Amino acid sequence: MxxxxxxxxxxxxxxxxxxxxxxxxxxxxxxxxxxxxxxxxxxxxxxLQALELTRVEAADGRIVLGAMVTLHDLKCDERIPTALRDAARTELPSTLRTLATIGGTVAAGNPDSVMLAALLVHEAEVGVVGPDGPSSAPLANVLADRGPCHGHLITSVSLAFGGTTAREAVGRTPSDTPIVSATARRVDGTTTVALTGVAPTPVLVGPDDPTSGLDPIGDFRGSADYRLHLASVVTGRALSALEGAS
Ligand SMILES: Cc1cc2nc3c(=O)[nH]c(=O)nc-3n(C[C@H](O)[C@H](O)[C@H](O)COP(=O)(O)OP(=O)(O)OC[C@H]3O[C@@H](n4cnc5c(N)ncnc54)[C@H](O)[C@@H]3O)c2cc1C
The missing domain is CATH 3.30.43 (Uridine Diphospho-n-acetylenolpyruvylglucosamine Reductase; domain 2)
Structure with a gap:
């Protein structure tokens, strides 16, 4: 009902x-x-479907996604960085990807979302409109606050492009939602890493000490200790993959 x-x-x-x-x-x-x-x-x-929030455009050296752009649209758009297109392909079943939006994904803040991890390493900024007018904030802050405040609407998500990226993950099967994943991006010698499955939302971590400050909750897919172990393993693999790619 x-x-x-x-x-x-x-x-x-x-x-x-x-x-x-x-x-x-x-x-x-x-x-x-x-x-x-x-x-x-x-x-x-x-x-939100009549608000015309489905545009994808380049502005000020970034790509701006309207909040109603679907994961299917992202997957198919060649202007979108590869890491995001690949991440879009791994989220949800394909039937639901034609409906699920980038704004809904950010607001939901799913801890296992590889899309959110890809957005984090691409320096995503979230555009919001509320009773006090428009504002924007880094995605990491919006996730830490567990989504936008009541009465606020996400209107856009902008991201940086360029750099080299790699994602490594461990799941029960290759096609299952990863228990823990690491997405790494290197731009001009600076590396950022985002993890899923180790915190209430995907998080940015230090590449040299990826488990610092993490306190994951275990479940039937993996205990807290196992998730911390995986965090180190997949981060190491993602960093090696970046080395191999450069
Ligand atoms: C079978 C199944 C599999 C799933 N698999 C995944 C997965 O692999 N990865 C994953 O991350 N999630 C998954 N989900 C959860 C969810 O479907 C996704 O997070 C999805 O991307 C949400 O987007 P949506 O546009 O459908 O949001 P909606 O369902 O419409 O909304 C989700 C929440 O976000 C709020 N919201 C939506 N848009 C905005 C906006 N513009 N501004 C402010 N608030 C907004 C809504 O009020 C609601 O609270 C799954 C769900 C199902 C049912």
């Missing part, structure tokens, strides 16, 4: 932000999580 007690389809960002200020109203993007959620709490759904 649908969770929606109310449904709106605004055509302007201002209208959407006004609707989101109403108690219990949330953005509806692809709906792959919102409509599949076990949470029975009814919500007012503010459908």
């Amino acid at each position: 649908s969770r929606a007690h109310n449904y709106h389809r605004p055509t302007t960002i201002d209208e959407a932000v006004s609707l989101l200020a109403i108690d219990g109203h949330v953005p509806l993007a692809g709906g792959t999580l919102l409509n599949a959620d076990d949470d029975p709490t009814p919500v007012g759904m503010v459908d």
Whole structure:
């Protein structure tokens, strides 16, 4: 049964932000999580599909993705850095990738999302509009805050391109969601690494000491200790792959 007690389809960002200020109203993007959620709490759904947030454009040396760009669109767009296109291909089943959006992926902050790890190493900035107007913040901060505040709408995600990237992961099977993955990127001699599966959201870590400060929660796929062990292993492999590529 649908969770929606109310449904709106605004055509302007201002209208959407006004609707989101109403108690219990949330953005509806692809709906792959919102409509599949076990949470029975009814919500007012503010459908974002008429807001024209599906553009992909280059600006100021970065690529700007509208929040409603789908993972399928990302996978197929040759302007998008390879690491992101590959990451898009590994998220969700292909049927859901045609619905799931980049804004929804950021807001959901799934700890296992290799897409979020790829965005982190590509220096992603999240554009948000709220009651006080537009603002932007690094993706790492948005994830640390567990998504945008209530009443705020993600409108874009911009990223840097260039550099060399590598991703290494360990999962129960090669096609399963990784238990732990490391995505590394090197630009002008500077290396960044992002891990999945070791924190409440994907995180940037120091390449020389990737497990510093991590306190993962174990589950049926791997204990906390095993995840820390994997974090070191996959980071080492990703850094070696970068060396091999340069
Ligand atoms: C079978 C299945 C497999 C999945 N596999 C994966 C996976 O491999 N990796 C992964 O990361 N996730 C996975 N998910 C979770 C989820 O589908 C994804 O995170 C998806 O990318 C969410 O995007 P969406 O556009 O469908 O968001 P929605 O379901 O529409 O929304 C998700 C949340 O984000 C909020 N939101 C959406 N858009 C915005 C916006 N523009 N601004 C502010 N808030 C917003 C919504 O209010 C809601 O709280 C899976 C889910 C299912 C059902």
